[in-house]
Each structure stands twice: as C-alpha cells, then as structure tokens.
Amino acid sequence: MSGTAPAQSTHPAAHPAVGVSPLMRPHYPVGIVGYGAYIPRYRLPASEVARIWTDGKGGLPVREKAVPGLDEDVATMSVEAARNALKRAGIDPALIRAVWVGSESHPYAVKPTSTIVAEAIGAVPNTQAADWEFACKAGTEAMQAAIGLVGAAMARYALCIGMDTAQSRPGDALEYTAAAGGAAILIGPAEESLATISASYSYVTDTPDFWRRPDDSYPSHGDRFTGEPGYFNHTLSAAKALMEALETSASDYTWAVFHQPNLKFPQRAAKMLGFEQEQTAPGLLVGDIGNTYAGSCMVGLTGILDITQPDDRILMVSYGSGAGADAFDLTVTDKVLERRDGAPMTRDYVARRTEIDYATYTRYRRKLRTK
Amino acid sequence: MELPRHWRLQNQRYGLVGEVCDQCGVKLFPPRDVCPSCAEPAHEQYTFSGRGQVYSHSTVYSAPAGYEEYAPYTVALVKLDEGPMLTAQLTDLGDQEPEIGMPVEMVTRRLRAEGEQGMIVYGYKFRPVMSQGS
Numbered sequence: 004m005s006g007t008a009p010a011q012s013t014h015p016a017a018h019p020a021v022g023v024s025p026l027m028r029p030h031y032p033v034g035i036v037g038y039g040a041y042i043p044r045y046r047l048p049a050s051e052v053a054r055i056w057t058d059g060k061g062g063l064p065v066r067e068k069a070v071p072g073l074d075e076d077v078a079t080m081s082v083e084a085a086r087n088a089l090k091r092a093g094i095d096p097a098l099i100r101a102v103w104v105g106s107e108s109h110p111y112a113v114k115p116t117s118t119i120v121a122e123a124i125g126a127v128p129n130t131q132a133a134d135w136e137f138a139c140k141a142g143t144e145a146m147q148a149a150i151g152l153v154g155a156a157m158a159r160y161a162l163c164i165g166m167d168t169a170q171s172r173p174g175d176a177l178e179y180t181a182a183a184g185g186a187a188i189l190i191g192p193a194e195e196s197l198a199t200i201s202a203s204y205s206y207v208t209d210t211p212d213f214w215r216r217p218d219d220s221y222p223s224h225g226d227r228f229t230g231e232p233g234y235f236n237h238t239l240s241a242a243k244a245l246m247e248a249l250e251t252s253a254s255d256y257t258w259a260v261f262h263q264p265n266l267k268f269p270q271r272a273a274k275m276l277g278f279e280q281e282q283t284a285p286g287l288l289v290g291d292i293g294n295t296y297a298g299s300c301m302v303g304l305t306g307i308l309d310i311t312q313p314d315d316r317i318l319m320v321s322y323g324s325g326a327g328a329d330a331f332d333l334t335v336t337d338k339v340l341e342r343r344d345g346a347p348m349t350r351d352y353v354a355r356r357t358e359i360d361y362a363t364y365t366r367y368r369r370k371l372r373t374k
Numbered sequence: 375m376e377l378p379r380h381w382r383l384q385n386q387r388y389g390l391v392g393e394v395c396d397q398c399g400v401k402l403f404p405p406r407d408v409c410p411s412c413a414e415p416a417h418e419q420y421t422f423s424g425r426g427q428v429y430s431h432s433t434v435y436s437a438p439a440g441y442e443e444y445a446p447y448t449v450a451l452v453k454l455d456e457g458p459m460l461t462a463q464l465t466d467l468g469d470q471e472p473e474i475g476m477p478v479e480m481v482t483r484r485l486r487a488e489g490e491q492g493m494i495v496y497g498y499k500f501r502p503v504m505s506q507g508s
Contacts, residue, residue, distance in 0.1 A: 044466050073444055074465055074483040078496065082388075082482045110494055119496065123388040123482050125421070347504045355504060357468030373443075 026202045026248045027147065029154020034196025035188055035333070036094065036160065037342065039087025040305040041080045042184040042292050042352035045070040049179045051361045056174045064265035068182035068293025070359060070367055071168045075183070076110040081164045082123045084187035087346035088162065089124060091197075092189050096125040099189075100158030101149060102132045105141025105297045106185075107215070108168045109134055120164065138213060139262055140323030141165060141297040142185065147203050147329055149190040160191045165321075167296035172221035173370060180265055180289070184352075185298020186305045197339040198308065198317065202249060203331045206241040213324035224324075233326050234264065238272045241328035242320045246276075249332055253277035257315035260286030260303040262322035264294045272320075285310050291353050297323075306349040313337040376488075380495050387497035390480050392458065394420040403458040424480030426454040426500065431464065431472045440486040448472050452500050466501035477503045 015021070015030050047070050049063035071080065081104050089096055102121040109116045117132035135141040142165015149161035166185030171177040193199045212233035215222040238261060246252060253259070259278045261269040266289055273283045286303035295302055300321045307317055317333040365371055385391050392403035397414035401422070409416045429451040437445035448464040450472065464472055465483055478500035485497045 044468055072466060072483075074463075074485075074499065076484060076494075078494075079481070079483050114493075119388075122384060123496075125389060351504060369443075 024248060025244060026204050027150070028202045029150050029200075031154050031156055032193035032199060032201075033150050033153045033190055034193045034199035034336070035308075036191035036195050036197065037088040037090070037092025037189040038197075038305050038308055039084045039089070039091065039187045039346050040184070040302050040349040040352055041084040041087070041166070041186070042069050042295075042302065042349070042355075043071040043075055043080065044355045044357050045072060045359050045363075045367060046356050047359055047361070047364045051364070052179050055361050056178075064179050064267070065293050066290045067358075068180055069184050069295070070364055071183040073367055075168070077104065077106045077108050077166045077168055078110050078116045078119045080168070080183065080185060081106075081116060081120045081166045081187065084164060084166065084185060085120055085124050085162060088187040088189045091342045091345040092160075092191070093342075093345070094160060094189070094191075097129065099124075099126040099160045099162050100130055101152055101161035102126055102130055102164075103135055103145035103149065103162065104133075104164045104166065105135035105137070105143070105145045106165070106167050107136065107138055107141065107296060108170060112217070120162075124162075126162070137327065138323035138325050139167075139264075139294075139296045139299055140321040140327055140329055142188075142301050143319075143321035143329040143331070144205070144323075146188055146190065146301075146331070147205065150200060150203060153190050153192065160189055163188045163190060165297040165299075165301040167298050169294065169296045170215070170221050173365075175221070177222070177224070180294040182293025182295050184292055184295035184302055186301040188301060188304075195338075196336060197342050198311075198333045198335045201332045201334065202245065203329060204241055204245040204248065205327060205329050206237055206244060207327035208237070210237075210324075210326035212326055230268075233324060234262070234268050234322055235272060235275075237326050237328035238262065238320055238322050239275060241330040242272075242276050242318065245330035245332060246318070251316075251332070253279075253282070255316060256282065256318045258286060258307045258311060259283050259318040259320075260300050260307055261320050262300045262328075263287065263289035263303060264299075264322075266290050288349070288353065302349060308335070308339060309343055309348045309350065311335045311339060313339065377493065380493065384496070387485075388482055390422040390424055390498050392420050392422060394418045401454075401456040401458060403454065403460055420456075422454055422456055422458075422480070424498075425503070426452045426478055426480075428464070428472060428474055428476040428478055428500075429453045429459060430474060440488075450478075450500065452478060463499045464501065465499040470502055479503045
C-alpha cells in the first residue's frame with residue numbers, strides 16, 4: 004500500500020548474513036539419527052583384471068573390489084542399507100517424509116528406485132520419493148536437501164541413500180575399481196541424532212571429466228580432467244571453503260572421509276589439507292571394496308561412525324564428476340554408543356568376502372551375451 | 375505379463391508381511407485372512423522378523439522359465455522364528471554349503487525380470503545370518 008513502510012521480513016532466509024556466507028546451515032539444528040551400510044559379498048581382486056588385460060603387469064589402484072550377486076541391484080542394496088539405518092534409529096518408518104536414492108546405476112531408466120525402497124521399508128504412502136543423479140555425489144546432495152527439509156521443520160525424518168553397482172568397460176582403467184556398495188543416512192532433529200551436522204557447503208563447476216550418454220552401457224572419461232581439474236580442485240575447494248567459514252583446520256577434526264576413486268587420490272587430498280593418515284584410516288575402505296561411486300564417502304562415514312566416540316568431529320567431502328563436491332561438518336553425540344550395535348558394522352560387510360575370478364565376474368555383471 | 379499379481383503380492387514379498395490371528399495369536403504367512411488354527415478371522419498385519427532356520431533344501435540345476443540365469447541355485451523350506459514355514463531361495467551362500475538347521479535371515483532381492491523390457495520382480499530370499507554388530 005502506498006504511504007506505508009514495507010513490512011519487515013521475518014523470514015530467516017531473508018537475513019542478509021544468509022546470502023553473504025556460502026555455507027548452508029539449517030534453521031533448526033539437524034543430524035544423523037541412524038545409518039546403515041551395505042556391501043555385497045563377492046570380491047574381484049585387481050590382480051584378476053590385470054591378469055586378463057595387461058599380462059599381470061602394472062600397478063594396481065586397489066587390492067580388490069566388491070561385486071554384486073546376480074540377484075542384487077541398487078534397489079535391493081538400498082533396501083538393506085535403509086533397514087540397517089532404521090534398526091539403529093529405532094523410529095517408525097511411517098514418520099519418514101522423504102526417501103531419496105542417489106545413484107548412477109538405477110535398475111530402471113524410468114521408474115524410481117526410491118518407491119521400491121520406500122515400499123520395502125514401510126515408509127509409503129505419506130512420503131516424498133525421488134532418485135538423485137550427480138555421478139558419485141548423488142547421495143550427499145540428497146543429504147544436503149534432507150538437511151534443508153528437516154532443518155525447516157517440514158519433515159521429522161528424511162532418508163538419504165548413496166548406492167551404486169558401478170559400470171566399467173572391459174579392459175578400461177575403471178574396471179579395476181568400479182565397485183558396488185553404499186550407505187543409508189537418516190536425517191532428523193539434532194536432539195535425536197548420533198551425530199549433528201552444523202553446516203555443509205557445495206562447490207560446483209561444469210567440468211568434462213567423466214560421463215555416460217543415455218543409451219551407453221559404459222561411461223567415458225576425459226583423461227586430463229580426472230585428477231587436478233576434477234577431483235582435486237573440487238574436493239580441496241569444498242573442504243577449504245567449509246573449514247575457512249567455520250574457522251577450523253585439520254587438527255580440529257578427529258576423522259575425515261573423502262570420495263575414494265582409488266587409494267591415491269583421497270590420501271593425497273587429505274595430506275594436502277593437513278590431515279594425518281590416522282584421521283582417514285577408518286573411513287578409507289576403497290582398497291578393500293573398490294570405488295562404490297555414489298556410496299563411496301557415505302559408506303566411509305559409516306566405517307567412522309562404527310568406531311567414533313562422543314564429541315569427535317568429522318569432516319566429510321564427497322566428489323561427483325561433472326563436477327562438484329559437498330563438504331559436511333559433523334559432531335558425534337553420546338547416542339552413537341547405544342545405537343551402533345543395532346545393525347551389522349561396516350567392517351562386518353567388508354569381512355564377509357567370497358573371492359571370484361574374472362570369468363565369474365563377467366557372468367555376475369551380465370557381460371556375457373547369451374542370445 | 376502378470377503385473378497385477380506382482381503388484382498385489384509386493385507388500386508380503388518385499389517385507390515379509392503376514393497376519394496375526396486376533397483370537398489365538400498364531401502368526402500367518404502368507405496372509406490368508408482366516409486362522410487355520412482356530413478358524414477365526416485374522417486381519418491384523420504382522421511384519422515378520424525375517425529370522426528362521428533351514429528346514430530342508432535342494433539345489434535347482436534345471437531352472438523354470440524366467441530363472442535360468444540364476445541356476446544353479448538353492449531353494450529351501452525355511453521355518454520362521456514366529457512359526458510359519460515358507461519356500462524361498464537361499465542367496466549369498468558364497469562357498470558355504472547349505473545345511474539343515476542353518477540360521478538364516480530374510481533379504482529383499484531380485485526374483486526375476488520379465489524379459490529385457492519388462493518389470494523387475496523383487497521379493498524375499500534368505501541368507502546365512504550376518505553378525506549383528508561386534
């Protein structure tokens with residue numbers, strides 16, 4: 004109305020400080036109420052890939068990788084991780100208002116994985132459900148959205164899953180590492196959480212390091228963009244921006260976990276940020292299970308939550324090709340001690356291991372044409 | 375195409391949801407709405423724990439249509455902790471031989487796919503029990 008002063012906005016998001024800081028903080032405090040891992044039991048040693056394609060010569064980026072069984076896919080693996088998260092959380096699944104599955108290997112091109120998962124865990128029908136896509140950070144971007152949903156009090160709980168059965172062309176460098184596994188993270192109010200999340204930050208550019216066109220079975224990679232312009236620029240930029248804004252350094256964190264495409268990259272990124280090897284050891288699973296893509300740093304986080312103590316602080320940084328990185332600042336609460344025994348530990352899944360050879364691998368991954 | 379049948383059964387198949395008799399408390403799987411024990415109506419849904427034991431088992435080498443790619447696989451009669459006996463595939467055996475009395479737990483897995491273009495059918499299978507924390 005003319006002649007009257009504009010009404011003062013009372014919306015917290017309209018506060019000038021929210022626009023100035025690149026950090027994303029929820030209005031109401033949130034955290035992780037439950038978590039669950041899943042890793043299939045079959046393992047293909049990297050030496051098997053080398054035996055077939057390089058006469059056994061050359062260095063190996065990991066020791067072995069996890070391979071899904073014939074009856075497994077991202078939906079079945081997500082269901083088990085979600086059930087583990089619910090066992091730990093001990094909540095009624097009917098209170099979940101979002102079931103989000105991040106992956107680049109959804110079983111259907113069109114038909115959500117998330118509705119299958121929501122149905123199987125008893126979260127239907129009063130829930131949002133969606134599949135997320137952003138290469139290896141599809142799961143953590145769902146976490147950021149869930150922080151917003153719960154942080155705005157639109158929902159009490161939101162379930163975020165990062166899970167993959169990663170594809171790789173036979174003979175390609177990715178065949179050594181492209182693995183299966185991931186984790187489910189249930190976001191909820193901070194006072195119910197086993198780890199609170201104070202803030203997150205996302206760093207994104209258009210970088211052509213890795214992609215897969217809709218009708219292709221296998222991804223392609225833009226070799227020279229993989230290392231420095233892709234993984235390191237985004238991972239380090241996200242971690243540094245988060246730590247600068249929070250005025251923290253590597254020594255303020257008990258643990259750190261990064262996206263793990265191979266053993267070398269996360270170890271180098273950690274070192275460049277000032278982390279010691281001991282800080283990343285419990286979450287560094289890539290050597291034993293391979294690169295689980297959208298599941299990678301989330302399943303690493305579950306490995307840390309299995310052994311962490313109250314008040315420990317954790318830095319988590321995902322990386323997704325194309326490209327972007329999400330960084331999270333977490334603080335563990337005493338609830339972790341009573342909840343973590345409620346489901347199988349991540350190390351139990353790592354230890355549950357049946358070695359297969361390359362021939363069995365080609366059958367399990369349906370690489371053999373039978374008609 | 376058996377879309378309606380798969381859809382109708384998905385609740386019990388995904389999560390092992392049966393029924394409990396209001397009168398005598400017997401747990402039923404699959405759900406059948408009338409208690410076979412006391413002949414009273416049983417409408418209350420009941421989600422089974424998924425824990426049980428192998429009662430008997432057999433390995434299938436010559437699989438029926440739709441299951442060929444999984445052969446050989448092991449089918450078992452599983453006696454659930456809550457009482458009912460059901461037939462299901464065992465999975466994730468790895469190098470382990472199935473045994474009568476083996477403790478097993480329910481997992482949701484792919485049962486079959488309706489050809490290259492058709493829908494994927496999910497349902498319960500059982501695997502050797504994993505340790506629960508340590």
